[in-house]
Every structure is written in C-alpha cells, then in structure tokens.
Amino acid sequence: MKILKEKDFQTIAEQALQARINILHMTTLSASGHPGGSMSSIDILLTLYHMLNIDSSNPYMPERDRVVVSNGHISPGVYCTLARMGFFNIDDAIAEFRMAGSIFEGHVERYVPGVEWTTGNLGQGLSAGCGFALAGRINHKDYHTFVLMGDGEQQKGQISEARRFAAKYNLHKLTAIIDYNQLQIGGSIHTVMPQNIRADWEADGWLVLEINGHDLQAIYASILKASISETPVMILAHTVMGKGVSFMENQAKYHGSTLKAEQLQEALNELEGENRLEYYKQLREKKSRSAKAKGNELPKLMPGFNLGQPKVYAERTDNRSAWGKAIADLAAINANSKTPIVVFDCDLQGSVKTNDFEKVCPDHFIQGGIMEQNTAVAAGAMSTCGISTWWADFGMFGIDEVYNAQRLNDINHANLKVVTTHVGIDVGEDGRTHQCIDYIGLARNLFHFKLICPADPNQTDRAIRWASNQPGNILITMGRSVLPIITGEGNAPYYDTDYRFEYGKADLLRQGEKVAVIVTGTPVGRVLQAVDKLKESDINAALWYVSSPLAIDRNMIAEAALCGTIVTVEDHNVNSGLGTIIANELNENQLHCKLEKLGVREYPISGSSDDVYKWAGLDVDALMSVIRKAYHV
Ligand SMILES: Cc1ncc(C[n+]2csc(CCOP(=O)(O)OP(=O)(O)O)c2C)c(N)n1
Incomplete structure (x- = not known):
C-alpha cells in the first residue's frame, strides 16, 4: 500500500469536502440517488483510493489493487472518488449521473473506468472480493482486494457464506470495510434487524478493527494493518449518515432522499461550497444532446488452449463422465498455459464428476461447500481475472438457486462456464425439488449467456473443449443417466472424430x-x-x-x-x-x-x-x- 504523508491527508480532507459538495450537486440535479451513505463513506473511499496501487491510464493493469463497492447505491461517492483519482472528469459524472444513456448509472457499473464489479443487489460484494482475492493467489499477483459494505447490508445471509469461504482459504489479502452509520432505509439497523456484526465476523475467524470512519489517520492506520495481516480483516468504521451537513446527519431519510434546491443552498453554506447548480444544469442539458462519457472496453478472456484430441465414445456412458474427463484432459495438456483452469464444486463432487480434474490440478479445485450464492459470485468474479473458471453443480443449484447471481454475472460480462448435471427429469429418484425443468427458460432471460445441451457423451466432449476457448458466460447442461451413443443413419457415432461443435447449429x-x-x-x-x-x-x-x-x-x-x-x-x-x-x-x-x-x-x-x-x-x-x-x- 502507498505510504501517506501529512500533505496527503490535507489533500484528502480538501477532496472529501469537495466530494461532499459534488455528491449533493449530483443527487439534487438528478433528483434521485443516495447522498447519506455516500457522505458517510467518502472519507474512507478517498483515503483508501489514495493508498491503492492503481493507474487511471492503465485501468486493467493485472497487478492493480481491487475494490468492490458492495453497497453499489453509494455511487455518487464512488464517482467523486474515481474522478479525483483521474479516471474521468467530475463534471461529466455530475452532469450525467443517472441520465438515460450515461455510464454513470444509479448503481456502480463495471464499465465505468475504475469500477471492478457491478453491484446493487446487496450482499454479493464480499463473494466477488473472495473471487478476486483467490484469483490473485492463483495468478501469483501480489495485489490486495477491498470490499466496502453497508451495515444494514450485513443482514444478508450470503455474507456469512463469503466470510467462511475467505476464512477457509485464508484470504488474508482481502479486507472488508463496513460503513457503520447504524442507519438503513427503515431506520436504525438495530431495530430493523438486530445483529451483532462484530461478533459474527470474529466467530468466522476474521480479525476485526474498530475505528472512527471520519478520522483519516485512523482509516489509514487500519488499512495499513489489514494489508499485512495474516488473516482476513474487517474494519468496522463508525460513521455518520449524511456527515458534513448538520440537518442531514444521522437522518435515515437521507439514505435515499435528495435535497431540494433551497436545501442545497443551506447545505452548501455549511460546507462553504459554491452553488454551481445552474452551471451543472446547463452542462446536463448540453450533454443530453451530445456525446456521453465513454465506458471502458472490458478485457475478453481468450485462453487459446490446446484442445487436444476429441474422445470418441463407442460405448454407453453418461454425459457427466464425459465432461469430467474432458476438463481433466484440457487441464493436463494445458498445464503450462498462462491461463490457469479452476473448477468450483459445491459438495457434489462424486455426482458432478470433478474427481479427475482434482487429481490433475489439486490446487485449482475449489470446494465451495453448500454455499452456492457465494460460489456463483466468487467464480464469476474470478472468471474476469484471466482464469478459465468452471463451476459444476446440479441444475437446481447452479441455475435456479442462484438465478440472480448468474444474472449479475451476465451483467458483469463474466466468463464463467457453468456445467450443470441432473437437469430435466433425469435426476434419479430425488423427486421434484431436484428436477431442474426450467433451465432453458431461465437462461433465456440472460441476454448474453450461451446455453449448450449436448446430446450424448461425444457431443459433450466436443462442447466442453469448444467452450474452453470461448469468452463469456456459458451454461452447459446434462442429465444424470448413462446414455446411448447417438448414431447417424449408418449406425456409427453421429458425433465422431470429424465432428466439430458449432454453436447454433442443429x-x-x-x-x-x-x-x-x-x-x-x-x-x-x-x-x-x-x-x-x-x-x-x-x-x-x-x-x-x-x-x-x-x-x-x-x-x-x-x-x-x-x-x-x-x-x-x-x-x-x-x-x-x-x-x-x-x-x-x-x-x-x-x-x-x-x-x-x-x-x-x-x-x-x-x-x-x-x-x-x-x-x-x-x-x-x-x-x-x-x-x-x-x-x-
Ligand atoms: C438484496 C437487496 N435487497 C434490498 C435492496 C434495497 N436497498 C437498497 S439500499 C438498502 C438499505 C441498505 O442499508 P445500509 O447497508 O445500511 O446502507 P446505507 O443506508 O448506510 O447507505 C436496501 C434495503 C437491495 N439493493 N438489495
């Protein structure tokens, strides 16, 4: 982490004051957005970003530190911070915030320069952070991952999955920072849903540091300590909702309410800012007719794997085994590739046939436990880090159970390959809770996902090899049973050695x-x-x-x-x-x-x-x- 000097703290304090003014301009101008949490977390955001190894002229530098803003609604605060770090012009963000067609959407989006992961559905960010942190270890990159979260957000169960996962894999280069303003939409976090946040994190093996989240030195010291910790660290940062404007402070209403023009004037009088609303109004009107700020072109995963020799099955077997053998084969023949292959499993290893892969690549086999929500997001995030990432599970758990996480992977343009077995009614005797009879319908809602349903073990083998070299998210589905080999008119295997899988060809x-x-x-x-x-x-x-x-x-x-x-x-x-x-x-x-x-x-x-x-x-x-x-x- 970068070492900060006295003059850096002065700069951060000045920027924080300016950012508070900008947050109010942004939200008043668009008459929507979340000023309260943006103002409670802005001191944390600015101090953190000043310490990171990032470069706005090279936003996808592989060794950059990562930040996931899990409470994506504090986008005004994030945009103000990223603008100060040189990723874009603050005037654009203020003028275009929440405007149709703008990259500065209501919740942070991955194509905004400097944003690592699109969020908005609370509770998923720590899982994404786990994916980034584990990817760093697998890629031998020495970066740190930070996840900023809300305190009301702590009510989401997926966070406890992610905490356990981080503890199991000792992701000590992962730090969570909670904006502990003790308010959420419905009022006090203690009445909406009582929790003992500190005890919950400690119980899962995390080191907890408690600080004043408006004290720049304290923020700095805690981040430095976290960066050298040998366990994952959570920083519980006590903050004040709406900090900086007396009539906004500690008011739950300002979680998501904006100031009217006259209130803005009053707020700016306190902040000693200049009311430039007229200027931004003109800018906004001009922008709405002209070019918008440009989003980043997201890097594509193109592994260029050696696809090896297709395997032709002449005897009946199950598609599951053909998938398991194909991925193990790909891992073995591409052992020296610069793109590692990683397979996630959720306690169904024998059924989803990942044993052969684990034998070939034990360090790249990730046992995620019965924590599918965490797995879907962690694997999705990892797939954006130059790693060929696969997740094998039953259809019911890899698709239905985690539908929203897969939707987020789609929105994030991840590169996840999801292999689901036991789809349709071919699940054995388990019954309707396990019969995934809606995978086509669900996948059809995801605009960018590809769906492959191989006919037999031969087509499975070819489809897996093909998918391994494709960017984007792909869902590959199969039932449980041993299947007959599909034959052509002349009784030989239809999907023989000469067959090449072609997406979209019947x-x-x-x-x-x-x-x-x-x-x-x-x-x-x-x-x-x-x-x-x-x-x-x-x-x-x-x-x-x-x-x-x-x-x-x-x-x-x-x-x-x-x-x-x-x-x-x-x-x-x-x-x-x-x-x-x-x-x-x-x-x-x-x-x-x-x-x-x-x-x-x-x-x-x-x-x-x-x-x-x-x-x-x-x-x-x-x-x-x-x-x-x-x-x-
Ligand atoms: C899964 C999910 N449920 C509900 C919401 C709606 N929502 C947005 S912000 C919020 C309250 C968050 O409270 P907190 O984490 O304390 O953030 P703060 O109020 O401090 O900004 C809720 C319920 C959501 N975005 N995601």
Missing part, C-alpha cells in the same frame, strides 16, 4: 418427411428409438437435435416447417422451453405448420428415470404414438 439425425421431430436434452435417446422403430412401418419422420436452444438454427426451422408438422420434445417445463422457442421462431419468421409441444406439464414425481419419463408421456411408446398420429394427419 443436427439432422434422421432424414424424413411429413413430420419433423425437434428434440433437446436427455429425451433424445428415446426419441431416436421411437423414430427408428416407426421406420419399420414406413413412417419416416425427420429428427433434429438442438444443442443450442437459445440460438435456433434458421436452416433447421425452415426445413422442419416444410414437413407440415413439427413435434418438439424436451424434459423441460413445456411453457418455457424449446417448444415455446420454436413457436416463437415460426411466428417471427412467418413460417406456417402445425406444432405439437411435448414436455413437462406439472412438477414431476420421484421414481426411476424410465418411470418418470413414462409419467411425463416421454417414453418410447408414447412418443411413437404422437409421431404416428401426426404423420397420418
């Missing part, structure tokens, strides 16, 4: 006419059997496999529609999966044909896979009956 498994069956996921084996059996009675239905349900193949949809009837098959909620996507595509492309959607219409039952597929009307006999009927219409 696979024509069987040529046919009158009916086109379009399937995704585990039902493909049963559909293939049904279609092949029907051939014996001269019913030649076409069969397409869709491995990328969010990127429908235009050729397929046009050819399938020409058949006259399309039957979609999935072991997914029929209201939000492949069938609905196909209906949408037909409609939007003005293609006309009959459509029959087969899928899951109720929360399913426990039972063997065969029994559950039969219950859902997705067994071979039921499929044959639907296809036969459609063929003869």
Whole structure:
C-alpha cells in the first residue's frame, strides 16, 4: 500500500469536502440517488483510493489493487472518488449521473473506468472480493482486494457464506470495510434487524478493527494493518449518515432522499461550497444532446488452449463422465498455459464428476461447500481475472438457486462456464425439488449467456473443449443417466472424430418427411428409438437435435416447417422451453405448420428415470404414438 504523508491527508480532507459538495450537486440535479451513505463513506473511499496501487491510464493493469463497492447505491461517492483519482472528469459524472444513456448509472457499473464489479443487489460484494482475492493467489499477483459494505447490508445471509469461504482459504489479502452509520432505509439497523456484526465476523475467524470512519489517520492506520495481516480483516468504521451537513446527519431519510434546491443552498453554506447548480444544469442539458462519457472496453478472456484430441465414445456412458474427463484432459495438456483452469464444486463432487480434474490440478479445485450464492459470485468474479473458471453443480443449484447471481454475472460480462448435471427429469429418484425443468427458460432471460445441451457423451466432449476457448458466460447442461451413443443413419457415432461443435447449429439425425421431430436434452435417446422403430412401418419422420436452444438454427426451422408438422420434445417445463422457442421462431419468421409441444406439464414425481419419463408421456411408446398420429394427419 502507498505510504501517506501529512500533505496527503490535507489533500484528502480538501477532496472529501469537495466530494461532499459534488455528491449533493449530483443527487439534487438528478433528483434521485443516495447522498447519506455516500457522505458517510467518502472519507474512507478517498483515503483508501489514495493508498491503492492503481493507474487511471492503465485501468486493467493485472497487478492493480481491487475494490468492490458492495453497497453499489453509494455511487455518487464512488464517482467523486474515481474522478479525483483521474479516471474521468467530475463534471461529466455530475452532469450525467443517472441520465438515460450515461455510464454513470444509479448503481456502480463495471464499465465505468475504475469500477471492478457491478453491484446493487446487496450482499454479493464480499463473494466477488473472495473471487478476486483467490484469483490473485492463483495468478501469483501480489495485489490486495477491498470490499466496502453497508451495515444494514450485513443482514444478508450470503455474507456469512463469503466470510467462511475467505476464512477457509485464508484470504488474508482481502479486507472488508463496513460503513457503520447504524442507519438503513427503515431506520436504525438495530431495530430493523438486530445483529451483532462484530461478533459474527470474529466467530468466522476474521480479525476485526474498530475505528472512527471520519478520522483519516485512523482509516489509514487500519488499512495499513489489514494489508499485512495474516488473516482476513474487517474494519468496522463508525460513521455518520449524511456527515458534513448538520440537518442531514444521522437522518435515515437521507439514505435515499435528495435535497431540494433551497436545501442545497443551506447545505452548501455549511460546507462553504459554491452553488454551481445552474452551471451543472446547463452542462446536463448540453450533454443530453451530445456525446456521453465513454465506458471502458472490458478485457475478453481468450485462453487459446490446446484442445487436444476429441474422445470418441463407442460405448454407453453418461454425459457427466464425459465432461469430467474432458476438463481433466484440457487441464493436463494445458498445464503450462498462462491461463490457469479452476473448477468450483459445491459438495457434489462424486455426482458432478470433478474427481479427475482434482487429481490433475489439486490446487485449482475449489470446494465451495453448500454455499452456492457465494460460489456463483466468487467464480464469476474470478472468471474476469484471466482464469478459465468452471463451476459444476446440479441444475437446481447452479441455475435456479442462484438465478440472480448468474444474472449479475451476465451483467458483469463474466466468463464463467457453468456445467450443470441432473437437469430435466433425469435426476434419479430425488423427486421434484431436484428436477431442474426450467433451465432453458431461465437462461433465456440472460441476454448474453450461451446455453449448450449436448446430446450424448461425444457431443459433450466436443462442447466442453469448444467452450474452453470461448469468452463469456456459458451454461452447459446434462442429465444424470448413462446414455446411448447417438448414431447417424449408418449406425456409427453421429458425433465422431470429424465432428466439430458449432454453436447454433442443429443436427439432422434422421432424414424424413411429413413430420419433423425437434428434440433437446436427455429425451433424445428415446426419441431416436421411437423414430427408428416407426421406420419399420414406413413412417419416416425427420429428427433434429438442438444443442443450442437459445440460438435456433434458421436452416433447421425452415426445413422442419416444410414437413407440415413439427413435434418438439424436451424434459423441460413445456411453457418455457424449446417448444415455446420454436413457436416463437415460426411466428417471427412467418413460417406456417402445425406444432405439437411435448414436455413437462406439472412438477414431476420421484421414481426411476424410465418411470418418470413414462409419467411425463416421454417414453418410447408414447412418443411413437404422437409421431404416428401426426404423420397420418
Ligand atoms: C438484496 C437487496 N435487497 C434490498 C435492496 C434495497 N436497498 C437498497 S439500499 C438498502 C438499505 C441498505 O442499508 P445500509 O447497508 O445500511 O446502507 P446505507 O443506508 O448506510 O447507505 C436496501 C434495503 C437491495 N439493493 N438489495
């Protein structure tokens, strides 16, 4: 950390006064935003940033210190601080704060120069900090990660997951700073939801330092101490909401209320500032018609891995094992790559098949425990640090349980590869709590996520290898069962040595006419059997496999529609999966044909896979009956 001298403290004090004025200008001008917490934390923010190893002309320098502002609503304070550190012009931030089209959004966004992680959903920042801190260790970079948090925010359970994770991995280069102003929206933090914040952190193995969060020397000393601590440190900084303006101090109302113009004048009289609201008004009007401040181009993860030799499975096996073998193989052959491969697990290692990877790369296997929210965010943050980051879990826990965290990973343009097993109704006997029948629907809401649902172990192998060299977030899904190898018309594996995975390309498994069956996921084996059996009675239905349900193949949809009837098959909620996507595509492309959607219409039952597929009307006999009927219409 940088050593501060007497004159630095004078500078910080002057900047803090100026920043308080700017926070009020910003929030009054936009008539929205959070002045109270911005003013209680501004002394901490400025002192901290003056101590960091950062360079505004090289914002993504790999060895830079990281700050996650978990209470993203204090964006005015953050923008004032970053502007003073040279990342952008303060006039732009004041004039454009919360303006449509501006980068200076209501909550801090990663594309604002100097911001490391988009936040706003409270309780997730410490997990992101864990991801950055662990990434530093894996990348052999000697940086420190700081996470600024609110005190009301401490009520979120995910924070305790992150504390345990940091303690387990002894992330001593991680420091949390809590803005302890003792107020939140609803009033005192002690009445809204009583907690013993200090005791909770200490119980989880953190060293706690308690300071006056407006005393610059005390802030400085605590950060210095934290930077050399051998355990993770939490700094509990006693502050005053609205600090600096007497009528705003200790008033919960100013958590999220702004000053009217006359109140601003009164506040500025106290702060001895100049009321430049007219100037900023003019600036804002001018800006709204002209170019906006530019956001950062986020660095892309392009590992350039050697993808090795594809493995061709001739015997039945499960997709899970094919994924486990592929990632272990990639890790072994890329052991000397500059991009490390890391795999997270949440206490399901045997089921999600990460054992082989752990044998090859024990130090890069991260056991996150039954703490999926923390894992989703920590892994997402790590994936932005030049690390090929994978997380294997059941669909129910890696998607449904953590939907909002994945949405945040999407908003943050992370590079996380989420491999989920046990999706659909192919989960064994566990029943409806474990049957993830909404993964396509959920992923479809995430604008930038790619979704791959491989048909069999061969396509799984190819898809994993392909995904390892792709930037961005990718969700790869599979069921639990041992699956038949998908064969082409001539009985050899369809996805053979020559097969190359292509995102968005559908696979024509069987040529046919009158009916086109379009399937995704585990039902493909049963559909293939049904279609092949029907051939014996001269019913030649076409069969397409869709491995990328969010990127429908235009050729397929046009050819399938020409058949006259399309039957979609999935072991997914029929209201939000492949069938609905196909209906949408037909409609939007003005293609006309009959459509029959087969899928899951109720929360399913426990039972063997065969029994559950039969219950859902997705067994071979039921499929044959639907296809036969459609063929003869
Ligand atoms: C998960 C989540 N729940 C609710 C909110 C709405 N919200 C925004 S700020 C806030 C209060 C935060 O209090 P505190 O952490 O003490 O911040 P301060 O008031 O000191 O700025 C709430 C409930 C949110 N942003 N995220």
